[in-house]
């Protein structure tokens with residue numbers, strides 16, 4: 001799975017989102033006009049760099065759901081950063097679709113002879129991970 005965001009995020013994307021809500025819920029555009037205006041004014045107030053940073057975080061929320069859902073279904077998956085995103089954009093034709101690869105996650109089943117599967121999981125102790133106030 002390749003998680004991507006729009007390379008250039010515009011008000012047209014907000015309109016697409018709004019159109020989906022309207023069609024899905026069978027409501028009138030006027031019913032969500034205030035909501036849509038709020039999003040549009042937020043989008044207008046941010047640079048493409050800021051929008052990219054925001055949307056990147058949205059991609060990571062989706063990644064989290066994939067990893068969790070795959071685990072619940074007994075399917076192996078893992079998050080991968082540090083890949084050549086520009087090459088992914090080029091080879092998969094993402095750039096032509098105004099998309100930008102953010103993070104990737106292979107999914108499938110571990111090989112029987114994969115020795116890593118037997119390694120003990122390394123986790124931060126709860127007492128160090130959580131701050132109770």
Ligand SMILES: Cc1cc2nc3c(=O)[nH]c(=O)nc-3n(C[C@H](O)[C@H](O)[C@H](O)COP(=O)(O)O)c2cc1C
Pocket residue numbers: 078079080081082121122
């Ligand atoms: C090419 C590659 C890139 C990876 N990049 C990341 C990464 O950016 N962040 C991360 O947490 N793990 C990364 N991993 C590690 C795997 O996702 C790793 O299996 C996982 O983090 C360990 O999870 P576990 O402790 O539940 O076994 C990468 C692995 C590979 C092979």
